[in-house]
Amino acid sequence: MVRAALSAIARVRVTAIYAVALVAVATEIGRLGPDAQDRVIRHASTNLHNLSHGHVGTLLGSAFVVDAGPVAYWLPGLVCLLGLGELLWRSGRLLVAFAVGHVGATLLVAVGLTAAVTNGWLPVSVARATDVGISYGATAVLGALTPAIPRRWRPTWVGWWLAVAAAVVFIGTDFTDVGHLAALLLGMAVATRFGTPQRWTRPLLVLFIVAAAFGFLVLASAEGTLLQSATSGLAGALFGTAFTVVRTLRQPTTVHPPAGSLDAAAGLGVP
Template identity: 60%
Template sequence: MVLSLLTRLVRVRVTLGYTAALVAVAAVLLALGPHVRDQVILHASTNLHNLAHGRLGTLIGSAFVIETGPIYVWLPGLFAILGLAELLWRSRWMVLAFVVGHVGATLLVAAGLVAALAAGLASWSIVNVTDVGMSYGAVGVLGALTAAIPRRWHAAWTGWWLAVAVGSAVSTLGDFTNVGHGVALVLGMVVGTRFGHPAHWTTARYALLAVAAAFGYLIMANTGLSILTTSTLGVLGALTAAYVARRLSVRRALSAAAVPQPAAS
């Protein structure tokens, strides 16, 4: 029994290592007090000030420093997203999806903020806004899970999350973080197309998927207005995508049936 448990844990070793690192960092910062914690967050942030000064190490370090919420609230959801991806595709693909989501979304959002500043559409105070945490990476992995969803749910799943991403950005205008979540989601969906479709789903993996989806949703919708907006748009997006996918499937079937068969010799 112990050997079986260890075997399963080895399969999610990167997820275990990363979550353990997050717990350790959070514990150390709590012990050092709020002043030190604020300084660490400031130096680890991927804001425009740090990036403009060449502090590219923040692109990695920021993923290990969490600014909001008690760790015991969000850690199970993070473990579900990363652990499921690691079980489905092994460690290196999960890490790739996380890095693409985290680093890719951070850089694209930074470029967008620079453009907004140049056009006079944003206040210069945004340069020093702190931006740390694992949410971009987690949403990137959630997006990559799209490739693993069974075909009968694939269109609805995709439509739901794309609509949720749009609703999150629209309902929180001025919050670039939610735009970043949408960018990370799309990046994850794109990179996930290279991972292949896993052959086997189990009850435990479906349970992890449910927790992962709930956690991912709460990352992108955490206010009353955003929950109302994203849930409404999400349902519409899922239904529309499922309908379009069904019509395309029927059209392909009819086209295949209409192709004349070669005459027997």
């Protein structure tokens, strides 16, 4: 039994190590006073102020500092999402997806904010905004699940998530919503190079349900966006399903000739 447990943990070792690290960091921060906690979060933030002063270490450190409430609220969902990604794609590819989403979305948001501040579209104070957590990396892993979705359901999956993320960007006022959309697209893009995923099993389907619910809550976490983003997601899913139906109907069918005909003897089908 112990050997089986160790073998199972080894298959999701990246997820397990990351979860332990998050709990350890959250525990240490929780022991600090409110002012000290604020200082830690400010120093770990990947905001324009820190990045412009050469604090590139925040690109890594920010992934271990979470200000989204008690660990018990978000860690189980995160573990299910990352664990699913690791079981489907293996540890190395999970790391690639998470890193590309976390770092890539952060830098893309930084470029956009720099342009917005320079042109006066946003106040200078946004340069010191708090930006820490696991949401960019987690959203990228969510997007990286796309090639593992069965082909006939893939457009529905893509339509749902793109519509949800886009709706939150349109409704919300937080730049992190744009980062989530960027991370989702980055995850979808990088996973096209991952090859063949592991086969789906019932335990993976259970993880999938929890992971999808967690991913939706990450994207639609802003106040007042839950219902609108869900409605938009349903519309996107219906569009994706319609795309699948139309594509299926347009596929040519092969009519096999009767046995003994010249075409059958030649091994040819009649279109």
